[in-house]
Every structure is written in C-alpha cells, then in structure tokens.
Amino acid sequence: MINTAHHHNHFRRLICLFFIISLTTSINLITPTQFLTGNQTLLSAGEQFELGFFTPGNTNNYYIGIWYKQIDLQTFVWVANRDKPLRNSPGILKISSDDNNLVLTDSTGKTLWSSNLSINGNPVAELLDNGNFILRQSNDEDPENYLWQSFDHPTDTMLPGMKLGWDAKSGLNRYITSWKSIDDPSTGDYSFKLDINGFPEIYLTKKQRIDYRSGPWNGLRFSGVPEMTSNSPFTFLFVMNQDEVFYSFDLSNTSVYSRLIIRHWGALQRWTWISTTSDWNLFWYAPKDQCDDYRECGVYGICDTNASPVCKCLKGFVPRNLQAWNLRDGSDGCVRVGDLDCGSDGFLILHNVKLPESGTAFVDMNMNLNECGVFCKRNCSCMGYSNANITGGGTGCVIWAADLYDMRQYAAAEGGQDFYLRVPQGDLEQQGAVGSEDDSGKTEKIIKIAGFTGGIGILLVGLAIFLLWRKRKSRNAQSNILGNRGPKERSQDFLLNTPTIPSIREHSGENGEEEFDLPLIDLSTIVISTNNFSDANKLGQGGFGCVYKGILTEGEEIAVKRLSKSSGQGIEEFKNEVKLIARLQHRNLVRLLGCCVEMEEKMLIYEYMENKSLDSFLFNKDKGSLLDWQRRFKIICGIARGLLYLHQDSRFRIIHRDLKASNILLDKEMNPKISDFGMARIFGADQTEANTKRVVGTYGYMSPEYAMDGLFSVKSDVFSFGVLVLEIVSGKKNRGFYQTNNQLNLLSYAWKLYREGRGIEVMDSAAGESFSGSEVMRCIQVGLLCVQEHAEDRPNMSTVVLMLSSDCASVPQPKHPGYCLGRRPVENDSSSSKQDESCTVNQVTVTVIDGR
Numbered sequence: 001m002i003n004t005a006h007h008h009n010h011f012r013r014l015i016c017l018f019f020i021i022s023l024t025t026s027i028n029l030i031t032p033t034q035f036l037t038g039n040q041t042l043l044s045a046g047e048q049f050e051l052g053f054f055t056p057g058n059t060n061n062y063y064i065g066i067w068y069k070q071i072d073l074q075t076f077v078w079v080a081n082r083d084k085p086l087r088n089s090p091g092i093l094k095i096s097s098d099d100n101n102l103v104l105t106d107s108t109g110k111t112l113w114s115s116n117l118s119i120n121g122n123p124v125a126e127l128l129d130n131g132n133f134i135l136r137q138s139n140d141e142d143p144e145n146y147l148w149q150s151f152d153h154p155t156d157t158m159l160p161g162m163k164l165g166w167d168a169k170s171g172l173n174r175y176i177t178s179w180k181s182i183d184d185p186s187t188g189d190y191s192f193k194l195d196i197n198g199f200p201e202i203y204l205t206k207k208q209r210i211d212y213r214s215g216p217w218n219g220l221r222f223s224g225v226p227e228m229t230s231n232s233p234f235t236f237l238f239v240m241n242q243d244e245v246f247y248s249f250d251l252s253n254t255s256v257y258s259r260l261i262i263r264h265w266g267a268l269q270r271w272t273w274i275s276t277t278s279d280w281n282l283f284w285y286a287p288k289d290q291c292d293d294y295r296e297c298g299v300y301g302i303c304d305t306n307a308s309p310v311c312k313c314l315k316g317f318v319p320r321n322l323q324a325w326n327l328r329d330g331s332d333g334c335v336r337v338g339d340l341d342c343g344s345d346g347f348l349i350l351h352n353v354k355l356p357e358s359g360t361a362f363v364d365m366n367m368n369l370n371e372c373g374v375f376c377k378r379n380c381s382c383m384g385y386s387n388a389n390i391t392g393g394g395t396g397c398v399i400w401a402a403d404l405y406d407m408r409q410y411a412a413a414e415g416g417q418d419f420y421l422r423v424p425q426g427d428l429e430q431q432g433a434v435g436s437e438d439d440s441g442k443t444e445k446i447i448k449i450a451g452f453t454g455g456i457g458i459l460l461v462g463l464a465i466f467l468l469w470r471k472r473k474s475r476n477a478q479s480n481i482l483g484n485r486g487p488k489e490r491s492q493d494f495l496l497n498t499p500t501i502p503s504i505r506e507h508s509g510e511n512g513e514e515e516f517d518l519p520l521i522d523l524s525t526i527v528i529s530t531n532n533f534s535d536a537n538k539l540g541q542g543g544f545g546c547v548y549k550g551i552l553t554e555g556e557e558i559a560v561k562r563l564s565k566s567s568g569q570g571i572e573e574f575k576n577e578v579k580l581i582a583r584l585q586h587r588n589l590v591r592l593l594g595c596c597v598e599m600e601e602k603m604l605i606y607e608y609m610e611n612k613s614l615d616s617f618l619f620n621k622d623k624g625s626l627l628d629w630q631r632r633f634k635i636i637c638g639i640a641r642g643l644l645y646l647h648q649d650s651r652f653r654i655i656h657r658d659l660k661a662s663n664i665l666l667d668k669e670m671n672p673k674i675s676d677f678g679m680a681r682i683f684g685a686d687q688t689e690a691n692t693k694r695v696v697g698t699y700g701y702m703s704p705e706y707a708m709d710g711l712f713s714v715k716s717d718v719f720s721f722g723v724l725v726l727e728i729v730s731g732k733k734n735r736g737f738y739q740t741n742n743q744l745n746l747l748s749y750a751w752k753l754y755r756e757g758r759g760i761e762v763m764d765s766a767a768g769e770s771f772s773g774s775e776v777m778r779c780i781q782v783g784l785l786c787v788q789e790h791a792e793d794r795p796n797m798s799t800v801v802l803m804l805s806s807d808c809a810s811v812p813q814p815k816h817p818g819y820c821l822g823r824r825p826v827e828n829d830s831s832s833s834k835q836d837e838s839c840t841v842n843q844v845t846v847t848v849i850d851g852r
C-alpha cells in the first residue's frame, strides 16, 4: 500500500497514516471462526479493495470502511457503522455465533452494527473485487443468493456495477447520502435518490428540499445531463421494468477507476482515476450552473444559460410576477395569456430541452409519437408530450397532465430533446406570441393535430404537420453551456481560419512531418491591432515585457506580450520553446494563440481576458466584494488545478517561478487562468531543480530557499501558491502587509490566528456573509501547509488539489510558516538586469539584483 521509495509520496503517506493504525495482516474471508480486529484488513481476491477500521481526521472514532487497495491516497467508498462509531478503540467484525449475522461489536461486546437478518446455515463474509462486501452461504457463490451486500446499502459513493434505484422483490430503494463533513462519515443532509413515480428520475435533495434533478432517462441519457454519452470506457444503464427500476454504470477498462459521489456540501461528482496520471480527476459534476437549480424559472418557465436573463416564459406565457421577474427572480414562474380550447389546441415543438419534472407524467412505451400526440390532445389536462425514448428516431410516449416545471433549454449541439407544448390555436398562427420577449432564434415548429369533429366514437387518426414558422437557423447552436469554451474557440478559429487575416500562416515542422501548428502572426497585423503599441492599449508590464490589448479586424480581442529584446535566445530556440508552451492547454491556463518573430521583435499572442488580473479585484476596496466566498474558493481550486497541470500532468514539467495574484487572469466568468508560465523556458532555463544565477520572482511570494539560494523546484511554486491562497482568503497582500504589529507579515498573522483557533478571522469581510466555515478553514490550513519553511514539509500540488476538493483527505496540521520577507536575499551578478529599456519594469516582477 505504501511505497516508501517515492519521495513525493511522502505526504500521501502521512495522510494515509492518519487513518490506518497499522497494516500488518490481511485476510480474505470472515467466517464464524475468523474475525476482523484492530489492525487487520479484509482484502478482495484480486487486491482491488480493502476493508478495515479507520479513524477519520483527528477524531478517536473508529469505523469499518472500504477503500481502494491500489490507490495510495485512502479513498473511502463505503462505511458500515457511519452513524455508530466505535469510541477510542477498534472493535470486532465477525459472524455472530448467536444469529449468524455479520456484526460489529465494541470492546465490551455491545453490537453497534449488524446485517440484521434472520440467517441459518454457515455464512461467510467476503469483499469482492468490485468493492461489494457480501455475506453468503459458504458453499454458494451465486450472486442471486447473497444474503446481504453492501451494494444494497450504499453510503455516499456509487461504484461501477452498483444499482441506484428500486428493487420490487425486496422493496429496497438504494440511494447515496453524503457524509456530514470531511471527517465525519455519519449520515449527512444530501442524498441522490431515484423517484420511481411517473417517468422515473433522480433527485438531489437536502433533507426535504430538492436542489437538482437529473431529468428522466430518455433511452440515451438523463434528459438533464447532456454530457452523458456512453463513451468508452463508460457504459451507462437504465433499467425500468416490473421487477426493478435502476441506474447503473460500468467501466470496460479495468485500469480506470470511477466513482459517483455525493459530497457533504451537496455536489454530485464523478471522479475517475487513470493509473497513468495517478490522481483522481473530476470528470463531471452537478449542479453545474444556475439552470441546474431546481425550479429556477418556476412554473412554465424555461431556463437558458445562453440567454440573459436566464429565465424565459414558454411561448404563450408571461411572468406571473413581473416585478420579481425583472429583478431576476423567476421562481414565481409564468401564466398563460390566451385560453386553451381543448378541441382546437395545437402543439408547439420546443427543441433541445430538458424534459419537465415528470413525477406525475404518464408513460406508455408502446405508443409512437403520433399516437402520443393524439392521446395528449384528447386529454384536456395534458399540457405536453414527448417521446419516452429518443434512440432510433424515437419511440414511446410520455404525457404531462400537470403544470410544467423545471425545463431548460440546451444548445442544439449539446443535447436535450423535442417537447410538444400544448398551445391555443391562436398562438400557433401568430408569430412572436406574447410572453417570449426574447427572440432567441431557437428553431420552432408548430404542429397541429387534426381535431375531432364532435364527440362521436372512434375516429381515424390523422396527423397533419404544418410548418408555420420559417425555420431559422439557430445562431446559438455552437455555443456551449460550459461558457468559457465558446469565446476561446472562436478566437482560435479566427486566428487559424479567417481569411481577413491572411498573414497568419500555418507552420509545419522542417523535417516534413506535421507538427503542432503554432500560428505565426505578421508584425504588421500586430502593429495595426495594437494601434502601434499605443499607451492606450497597454494592459500592463512585467519582467518579460509589456502587454498590449489588440483588436483584430473582425473585433476579436487578443493580448500581445512584447518581450524584452534581451531574452537571450535565438529565433529557432525561441520558436521551439513557444511551440512547446502553446501545447500546454488547460482551462486554468491562459491560452497561447500564436507568436510573432520579426525584425528584432519577439511577441507572444494570448487570448484576451476580460476581467484582467486577480489582484485588481482582490486588493481593491470596491471590487473585493465582487469576489464572494464561493468565487474565491473556485478561484483557489482553479489555480491549484492549473498549477498541478504544469507540474505533473503536462508532457513536461513546468515550474512557474513567478506565481502571484497579478499573474492570475480572470475570464468573463471569473474563471482563473494562470499566465506567464513557461517564461523560464523561453528565457532559457529548464531543470526541475537548479541553482540559478538569475533569480526571477516576486517579493512576498518567493520561498525561502528560492530567495536565499536561488534554488527552485516545484515546491517553490507550492510556496507561492500558499501565499496566494492566504491572500485570496484574506484579501490582503503578503507584501506590504501591516497589521497593528508591523512585525507580522500575512503568513505569520494567519498562522497566529490559526494557532489560536481564530483562523476564520483571517477571512476577508468583503467575501460576504455566505460561506462555508469548513471550506475557509481548509483553505487556510492548506495555505499554511504550502508555506512551510522546508520544501519537504510542503505538499505537492496533487495533494493540494485533493485536500481542497476531497473529503477523504485529512489535512495535516501545519507548523510555523517559513519567512522570506525580512531577510535580504543574496546579491547576484549584474547580468540579470535584462529589461526592456522602452518599458521600465518596476513594481510587478523584481529580480533579486535590484532587491528593494
């Protein structure tokens, strides 16, 4: 389990040791004569999973849990006695000699947990390689005959092969429920549970309150999870018949792990682990955006993240409470303007929607869409209908004979499906019907179903479809709910394809083989776009040169970094480095779009970030309040992920060396993006750890070993990250931080409060009232760990990401932080004053030589 050889696993070991007392012996079966005590574990046959006692966090509570055997960082997938911990010492897990049940008793013999069945025979308990802990008769391995299985009693995690849902035979409805907190596995507030009524779907609830729903299964995916595709290695399964209704997933590749977990703050997350990257990766999560919030737009409202405001009324409806609606509160929903007339109503097709709440819907798998329409039309309380299964052109019928709630609009490329909304005849014929002020350009068609002539008997079913609206091509089709991808892709397409910029050439490798093509951009294009590098276009300046905003002819915005002339590298070398850097692509890194090397000039062209840099918000009295806690936490996690990518996940290891608030840029949605990475490479230094003469860094962010000895490693980036985290939490600069006692810098100030149990006071009051105290404390603790004096005491970024985002990681106690402020760094030779004369570099990035 523990690999002592790897230095960088050191931290993980520490974390693991928090949980495990000692791993001396393991067994494969619990029998009436073989039980599990203190430091023994039960191992699955293929050593995939392990079961044993653990104590989370710094508590003295012992639980029986199951975790991945092959993953160093202990990740729990099941807990037996989540609400009945053993106090102070582990107990015994055994087959009871009284009633043959699997029981957990404490040291006094009191039963804390039991499989609680009536059992005869000779049962044994075994942990299977899929993570299922089972009780079976010793001579019967047939899964149908298991006496008891942990898969029927999940805690917060769904594993491949597990069924989430209902079993008619046992009456069991299996669902997952969050832990109470990071180190408390007891039953928390959030669950994810299948509702088998109507057209079944899964609800995420906090106690009684619904927060999110998956939407019903439409044959391909949940109607509200457009991202769900059975891409290899995943298969998703939804079974609905008389015996059972359940959702399940599976993996075809055994070297990939995946789990669906409901977190204690109410997020549903899918994590995957691929052995090659050795880390959990957040694959999917919900709720994801405003439109995922349950009933965001009320009754007969529809939510569209690509529209502003996000709520619209369905065609033929207007806001019920216009005042609230205009204040962006859509919860009162919409009311119908015209009157329905059962006999003459028609149906309007809404494309690409998440189906409305369907707990009361009626489903008939044997009807086709036409029959469904007729059926709906005949039932005057039917408000709409849809195919129940959209695969293979669509089959089955669902009708809604109730008010419609919680619909959302997806872009055409994303998903959703057709929904047929009942509207009065008048609304079909009159374009731009009341209630839809927006003219969003979504394609709309109207169909009329031939009515009945009088009330007589059986009628021929005829369906006439009229296309009354001219079909408009959806302009929004390409945009993406994930938001930040849209503009980025556009700008790149622009650079690569737009004929109005003939100067951008595709570049291929000299040796003929097609290499990554980095667009080379003409100097003249840049000069025009930046208005000849005018001061008005200047965005900022740094140690490597000035940055200008450029606007290309079609209005696309770019940021141009004009490098100082003395970058010390030849053209080819430079181009090669830039090409490498441009390949680093991550949503938390500023994207390099191209470069320009002409005459004496070297320039890098980046995507333009609307919201400039983090420091402009963080340290500004007026703008600080725009960063509420949730946003700050997201920013911290985003930076951590970006840095992890640089350190570990990218093809080659990049040490940033100058991470700081002004190097974190924010896009339109305030997503953080790290900039200026790879500069060390471009400027000709590349080793993972090296003693360098030319120390580049910024006061207040430099680790002691870097400032003092010029020694840099990934751990010096971790130090800078720690400073950044504390700055984001506190809204205060480390550099130039003076509390009443000006001996304290931000690090020691945070440390002092933390040690006195007043850590929460570190938090910036501008971050608002609504925050999770445990999240804030976790950030402070992680921040302090990152700024430890000795590099080996600092976690690496993968541990940081895990500690920030995962409740299975316990965060070790930090020690006194390291200081580099206050010490004078060593002097260096003068070869380091390499700055562009035309652009004086002062505050932002300092080299040690001009040590101020």
Ligand SMILES: *[C@@H]1O[C@H](CO)[C@@H](O)[C@H](O)[C@H]1NC(C)=O
Residues within 6 Å of the ligand: 022, 024, 025, 037, 038, 039, 040
């Ligand atoms: C459990 O661990 C302790 C201390 O490491 C050891 O003394 C004891 O023998 C172990 N017990 C078993 C049953 O392995």
Ligand SMILES: *[C@@H]1O[C@H](CO)[C@@H](O)[C@H](O)[C@H]1NC(C)=O
Residues within 6 Å of the ligand: 112, 113, 114, 116
């Ligand atoms: C066992 O089941 C019974 C009824 O099903 C229940 O009342 C009892 O509390 C359960 N006992 C334990 C220890 O879970």
Ligand SMILES: *[C@@H]1O[C@H](CO)[C@@H](O)[C@H](O)[C@H]1NC(C)=O
Residues within 6 Å of the ligand: 219, 238, 389, 390, 391, 392, 395
């Ligand atoms: C949906 O339709 C496809 C093909 O028509 C069929 O294979 C599949 O079993 C159906 N799914 C459900 C849930 O009925």
Ligand SMILES: *[C@@H]1O[C@H](CO)[C@@H](O)[C@H](O)[C@H]1NC(C)=O
Residues within 6 Å of the ligand: 253, 254, 255, 256, 274, 275, 276
């Ligand atoms: C399984 O996943 C691993 C890791 O991603 C990959 O290297 C391997 O090729 C995959 N195997 C198959 C059969 O897809």
Ligand SMILES: *[C@@H]1O[C@H](CO)[C@@H](O)[C@H](O)[C@H]1NC(C)=O
Residues within 6 Å of the ligand: 362, 379, 380, 381, 382, 401
């Ligand atoms: C309309 O359909 C709903 C749902 O199937 C049903 O409950 C209701 O009785 C129907 N009403 C009429 C008038 O048929």
